[in-house]
Amino acid sequence: MAVSRSTIAPASPTPRRVPEDSPEAVGTRVFNIALSPRCYRLKPDAVGAHAPSRAGLYEFVVFDEKKNPEILFVGLSWPRTIQDALREHLDGRLEPSSTRLLAYRPDVYFDFVEETDARSAEDYQDLAAALVSRHEPRFNEAPVLMSGRFARVAVAEG
Secondary structure (H helix, E strand, C coil): CEEEHHHCCCCCCCCCCCCCCCCCCCCCEEEEEEECCEEEECCHHHHHHHCCCCCEEEEEEEECCCCCEEEEEEEEECCCCHHHHHHHHHHCCCCCCHHHHHHHCCCCEEEEEEEECCCCHHHHHHHHHHHHHHHCCCCCCCCCCCCCCCCCEEEEEC
């Protein structure tokens, strides 16, 4: 089962671009992202069918009765693929395990960053740290440290 992202937040096909000289970006690095258009149920067949075979960022999400999202975990899969990382969660080789997540809520979904201007491992590390700081996911128990290249990192979701 997939949950349309349009039911939880407006999404555009491409990330909103923030000019580097805009007041929003002065003194900070702004990463532009677009999340996957849908959230997919965390189960093996959905991972194989929908998770990308590339490195990047992914999230585990649950929804309340009004379809408001709660981000449970922000994950960085570098250099392995998002698909490989999700399989490791399902197999219990990577925390939080799917067993732990499903014990919290029976309907857990995943999504991923589909488009971004992040290019390097350090960019993705900074982006992950900014998303963890923004959402404060309950299963991100250890802090995700920024690379130290920027005084501040922000995320613009488009």
